[in-house]
Amino acid sequence: MVNLWLSEWKTMTRQRSYYTFLILWVIVFSLLYLLEKNNPNVTGFTNTTGTIVNILLYLLPLFMMMTGSFSIANEMENGQWHLLCTYPVSVPAYLFGKFFGLITAQTVVFTLGYGISMAIGLVAGIPLELNWLLLIYFFSLMLIIVFLYLGMSIGTIVNTRWQAFTVSVAVWFLLIMIWPTALITVLRLVPYPLIEPLMKVAMIVNPAEFLRIFFIVQWDGGSIFGQSYDSIVGLFQSGTGWLVLLIYLPIYFGAVSVIPLFLLMRRRAQ
Amino acid sequence: MKTIMNLLLLAGILTIFGGKGAVAEAETSLQALINAVPEGGTLTLKAGTYEEPLILKKPITLIGEKGTFIKACSDQPAITITGKNVILKGVSVIGCRQIPAAVTVNGRNHHLEDLVINSASIGIKLESAVNSSFKNIEISGQGKENGIELWESHQNAFETITIVRVQDGIYLENSHNNTLLGNHIKESRYGIHVMFSDHATIKKNTSTRNVTGAMVMETSGSTIEDNKFYGNNESVNAQGMLLFDVHDSTIRDNMISENRVGLFIENSTGNEITSNKITTNFVGAQIMKTAENAIEDNAFIGNVNHIQAIGGMGGGTNQIRHNYWDSALKLDTDGDGKSNLPYQADPYFLTLIKETPEYQLFFQHPGLILLQKMLKSPAGMVVTDVAPQMEQSTREPLESQPSILTGALSLVMISTSLLIIFYGRKQI
Numbered sequence: 181m182v183n184l185w186l187s188e189w190k191t192m193t194r195q196r197s198y199y200t201f202l203i204l205w206v207i208v209f210s211l212l213y214l215l216e217k218n219n220p221n222v223t224g225f226t227n228t229t230g231t232i233v234n235i236l237l238y239l240l241p242l243f244m245m246m247t248g249s250f251s252i253a254n255e256m257e258n259g260q261w262h263l264l265c266t267y268p269v270s271v272p273a274y275l276f277g278k279f280f281g282l283i284t285a286q287t288v289v290f291t292l293g294y295g296i297s298m299a300i301g302l303v304a305g306i307p308l309e310l311n312w313l314l315l316i317y318f319f320s321l322m323l324i325i326v327f328l329y330l331g332m333s334i335g336t337i338v339n340t341r342w343q344a345f346t347v348s349v350a351v352w353f354l355l356i357m358i359w360p361t362a363l364i365t366v367l368r369l370v371p372y373p374l375i376e377p378l379m380k381v382a383m384i385v386n387p388a389e390f391l392r393i394f395f396i397v398q399w400d401g402g403s404i405f406g407q408s409y410d411s412i413v414g415l416f417q418s419g420t421g422w423l424v425l426l427i428y429l430p431i432y433f434g435a436v437s438v439i440p441l442f443l444l445m446r447r448r449a450q
Numbered sequence: 451m452k453t454i455m456n457l458l459l460l461a462g463i464l465t466i467f468g469g470k471g472a473v474a475e476a477e478t479s480l481q482a483l484i485n486a487v488p489e490g491g492t493l494t495l496k497a498g499t500y501e502e503p504l505i506l507k508k509p510i511t512l513i514g515e516k517g518t519f520i521k522a523c524s525d526q527p528a529i530t531i532t533g534k535n536v537i538l539k540g541v542s543v544i545g546c547r548q549i550p551a552a553v554t555v556n557g558r559n560h561h562l563e564d565l566v567i568n569s570a571s572i573g574i575k576l577e578s579a580v581n582s583s584f585k586n587i588e589i590s591g592q593g594k595e596n597g598i599e600l601w602e603s604h605q606n607a608f609e610t611i612t613i614v615r616v617q618d619g620i621y622l623e624n625s626h627n628n629t630l631l632g633n634h635i636k637e638s639r640y641g642i643h644v645m646f647s648d649h650a651t652i653k654k655n656t657s658t659r660n661v662t663g664a665m666v667m668e669t670s671g672s673t674i675e676d677n678k679f680y681g682n683n684e685s686v687n688a689q690g691m692l693l694f695d696v697h698d699s700t701i702r703d704n705m706i707s708e709n710r711v712g713l714f715i716e717n718s719t720g721n722e723i724t725s726n727k728i729t730t731n732f733v734g735a736q737i738m739k740t741a742e743n744a745i746e747d748n749a750f751i752g753n754v755n756h757i758q759a760i761g762g763m764g765g766g767t768n769q770i771r772h773n774y775w776d777s778a779l780k781l782d783t784d785g786d787g788k789s790n791l792p793y794q795a796d797p798y799f800l801t802l803i804k805e806t807p808e809y810q811l812f813f814q815h816p817g818l819i820l821l822q823k824m825l826k827s828p829a830g831m832v833v834t835d836v837a838p839q840m841e842q843s844t845r846e847p848l849e850s851q852p853s854i855l856t857g858a859l860s861l862v863m864i865s866t867s868l869l870i871i872f873y874g875r876k877q878i
Contacts, residue, residue, distance in 0.1 A: 193874035224708060226730040227777065230754045234816040285874075288867045295863030302857055310855050360812040361821045364802075375808045383811065393811065401754075403686045403710045404732040406803070406810035410686055 181273040181280075188251070188281025198289060201243070205293025206300075208235065213301035213308065223309040225401030232316060233392060240323040241330075241388055242352040244286065248331020249344035251282060257340055261447075271444045275437075279332060286324050294320070312399070319395040322429075326387045329433060336440035336447075355388050376408050387432055394425055480504065484512065495541070503528055509535035519544055527554045527575075536560045545569030551599070555579045562587065571595050573616065576603040576625075583607045591616035593638065600625040600647075608633055618643040618665075619657065622650060630655055640665040641679070644672070652677060661685040662692055663709065670697040680707035683732065689714045690731065696721060705729075711736050712753065718743060727751070732813070733758060736800065737833070741767040749774040749842050754814055758800040759833045774839040788837040795833040798825040 192198050212235065216228045255261040264274065294317055301308050331348060338344045354362065363382055367375050383389045393409075394416055396402065402413030415424060480500050487493045487510045497517035503526035506512060514520075522528035523546040531538065534557050543565065545552040551572035553562070560582040567573045573589035573596070576582070580603065589597045589611065597613035600606065600622045607629040613619040619635030621643045622628060629651040635641035641657025642664040644650055650672040656679075657663035663679030666672070679690035690709035693701070698720040705727045706712040712731035713723070716738045726748045728734045734753035735745075738760055745768060750756045756775055772788060780789035799818070802825060803810050812818060 189874050193871055224730065225732060225754065227752045227754050230814045234814070237816040284870070288870045288874075291863045292867035292871070295860045295867065298856060298860035299864065302853075302860065308853070308856055310853060310859065313856060313859070357817045357820055360809075360815050360817045361824060364809065364821070367806075372806075375806060379808050379811055389811075392815075396814075400683060401732060403683055403688055404754075404810065404813045405686070406807050407686045408808050409811060413686075 181277040184269070184274060184277025185280045185284070188278050189284045192281065192285035198285065201286070201289045202293050204239075205290055206296050208239065209294060209297030210300045213297060213306050214304060216306065223312045225396055225399040225404075229312070229316075229399055229401075233319065233395070236316075236320055236323060237356055237388055237392060240320060241327040241356055242348065244324050244327035245331035245334060245348040245352060246345060247286065248282060248328040248333075249335035249338065249348050250331075250341055251278060252332055252335025253338055253341045253344035256335075256447075265448050271441060271448060275332065275336075275440055275444060279329060282328050282332070283325055286328060287321055290320060290324060291317075315395060315398055319391060322391050322425075323388070326391070326429070326432070329436060330387070333436050333440045336443045355386050359386060359389065379408070380412070384428075390428060394421070397421070484510070503530070505530045505532070506536045506538065507531075507533045509533065511537040511539070512541070513537075513539045514541035516540070518542060522546065522549050522552070525549065527551045528569075529553045531555045531560055531562075532557045534558045534560070538562045538565065540564045542566040543569065545571045547571060547594075551575035555582060556603075558582065561585075569595075572599050573597045573613070574599070576600045576606065579603040579606060581605045583609070584611060585609045587611045588613075589616065590614045593617060596621040596643075597635070597638070599623075600628065604628065607631065610634075613638065619660070621645070622647040626650075629653075636660065641682075642666070644669050648672065651675075658682065659684070661687060662689045663706075664691045665689075665694075666692065666696055666699075667694040669695075670699060672696070672699040674699065674701045674704065676703045678705045678707075679709065679712075680705065682709045685710070690728075692716075693718050693721070700724075701726065706731065715740050715743070722746075724748065728753065735759075737768070742769075744769045746770075746772050747774075747839065749839075751776045751842070755799070757795045757833050758797045759795070760797045760800050760804065760831065770833060770835045771837050772839050773835050774842045775835065776842075778835075778838050780838060780840050782840050787840050789840055790837070793835040793838045796822060796827050797831055797833065798822055798827050801825065801827065801831075 212232050298308065298313060330351070334347050334351065335344055338347055367378060370378060383393060397413050397416040402417060405413060415421065480502055481504060484493060484504060484506065489509050492511040492513065495512065495514045495518045497515045499519040499521055501521045503522050503524055504520065506529065518540065519542045520528050521544045525548060527549055528543045528545050529538065531554065543552045547570040549571045551574065552567045552569040553574045554577065555574065556577045556579045558580040560579065563585045565587045567587065567589045570592045573591060574584065576599065583606065591597060593615050594617060596618045597616040598608065598620045601624065603625045605627045608620060609631045611633040613633070613635040614637055616638045618640045619638050619642055620630060620633065623645045625647045627649045628647065630642060630653070632654045634656045636659050638660045640662045641660045642652060642655065644666045646668045648670050650669060652664065652672065652674045653676050655677045658681045660682050663682045664674070664677070666674065682688045682690055688710035690706040690712045692714040694716045696718040701721060701723045703725050707729045709731045711733045712728045713735040715735070718740045719742045721743045723743060723745045724747050728748055728750050730752040732754045734750045734756040736758050750773060756777065775793045778789065778793040779791055781791050782788065783790050
């Protein structure tokens with residue numbers, strides 16, 4: 181698994197496309213920080229925070245799902261997977277080795293881009309608050325990790341890179357873009373008292389929603405969600421809030437893992 | 451025993467002005483001493499703790515030395531003030547839950563100054579008190595009762611009063627022409643709560659970390675000016691300032707910041723809401739069923755959502771213009787300092803959550819862009835500022851101090867990731 185991890189990581193750093201991510205993050209964050217130069221205190225849940233959260237939610241899940249799904253679909257397509265099958269590598273070792281390799285590559289390039297943007301922001305004289313910066317950073321890391329894994333799972337389902345691309349975009353569109361519209365449409369069909377519990381279930385099912393709400397609560401913005409979510413906001417805000425995230429993520433990974441492990445094992449057997 | 455000792459001490463320093471002669475004999479109770487003070491006289495209390503309820507009903511002055519405590523745990527207020535021209539200064543009051551109020555005031559022309567009140571009960575209760583003034587008072591409670599309560603009390607002035615952890619900081623009911631100046635209220639339910647009280651003047655107050663900074667209801671002809679309402683954002687019902695059934699009032703130059711909803715206006719008409727700074731709230735202003743208000747020259751900066759309005763906005767009876775919106779597209783072709791492009795805010799989200807409050811979870815959701823297109827409100831519902839301000843009129847210089855910690859973090863991030871990338875590329 182360690183070998184797979186390192187090899188994945190090594191291949192990534194040697195691809196030129198990998199460094200386009202760096203340029204992307206530097207441009208995105210520097211522009212966002214510079215745009216806010218004239219605004220008062222860049223801290224807490226403000227317009228700036230809202231905008232950054234939304235841009236991250238547009239970009240990160242899509243890119244990470246594409247990266248994740250391509251990395252598997254590519255090996256299926258070019259025969260590397262069949263080659264690997266001749267070696268004594270177990271399916272979980274393959275999956276998680278690749279996963280950790282991708283996480284390392286993406287978090288490192290994101291960290292670098294984020295660090296450079298912070299430096300640019302500081303040089304430009306924008307008062308950036310440390311705690312606020314760290315929360316945005318952690319929010320991005322969580323999105324990277326969760327959606328890379330989701331992307332890899334998509335990669336195991338599809339056969340070609342083209343399919344990987346379409347499915348990734350479709351999932352992104354469902355989980356991010358059309359999520360409120362879709363939920364509202366569906367919830368119109370259920371009796372009113374069911375709306376609240378179903379909204380909560382939906383929040384747990386969609387990791388982007390879970391992370392978005394979790395971090396908005398960390399920015400002290402939880403009260404905007406209203407009475408129905410008071411208990412959830414209270415839980416996230418309390419000392420056990422981060423523990424909830426730590427429990428949520430493994431459960432989520434476990435639940436998602438069922439499909440790729442099953443499919444890979446079946447493919448290997450073929 | 452302690453009380454008697456204190457009384458003996460007190461007798462020693464008892465001074466009476468305006469009286470014919472000095473009476474300085476040890477009495478059995480403080481109340482008896484007070485009763486002995488002639489009209490216009492002054493009684494100075496020696497430092498110590500007095501555990502008896504006091505009644506001041508004559509025009510006298512009662513001054514406590516530093517460290518004078520009056521403690522009340524009976525069914526009586528610690529201090530009852532009636533009649534007229536009573537002056538009370540320099541006393542600390544400690545009250546228990548069962549007393550009706552730490553200090554009750556009625557009558558007229560009283561003056562209370564430099565008091566510290568720490569009580570689980572109401573701090574100061576005014577019933578039919580007129581023309582009295584209150585200054586430099588600190589009130590702290592346990593969040594169950596109001597700090598200052600006014601009933602049918604008119605023309606009173608409250609100045610530089612600090613109130614912490616009470617239910618409502620200053621509560622006015624059926625009390626007209628009162629002035630609140632430079633008070634500071636925090637960690638309570640409502641900072642300032644006005645009910646059925648007209649012509650209130652609320653100036654230079656600060657209300658922070660409450661459920662609602664100022665709850666102004668059923669009033670007309672009031673002035674709310676130069677106050678700071680910020681950080682009222684913990685509760686799901688939090689607002690900076692709420693105006694309900696407010697008419698012909700002036701709301702000017704207030705700073706409303708970091709609240710859940712900055713300014714909430716409902717059922718209100720004929721108000722002038724001008725030159726307020728509404729910044730970094732989750733929702734800047736929420737307006738429902740209002741008409742004929744002028745909302746002008748305000749600055750909306752950094753709010754997650756600037757303004758939402760539904761109901762009664764049709765016909766454009768509210769005059770919304772010349773506000774500064776930081777997110778607006780601005781273009782000034784004729785050089786009058788006003789943009790020729792109107793600023794519009796579609797209240798679709800408010801319409802949505804009005805029907806189903808559960809959908810508040812979608813606040814600022816990235817997918818709302820699609821939803822907005824589907825739920826587009828009719829033109830009459832959209833809040834429109836016909837000529838937004840090009841430049842923010844009252845801009846304070848930003849203090850920008852580059853933080854060393856942030857700089858260090860950025861350096862650590864850059865160097866660590868560069869090292870890891872370097873290692874990744876070199877490794878065989």
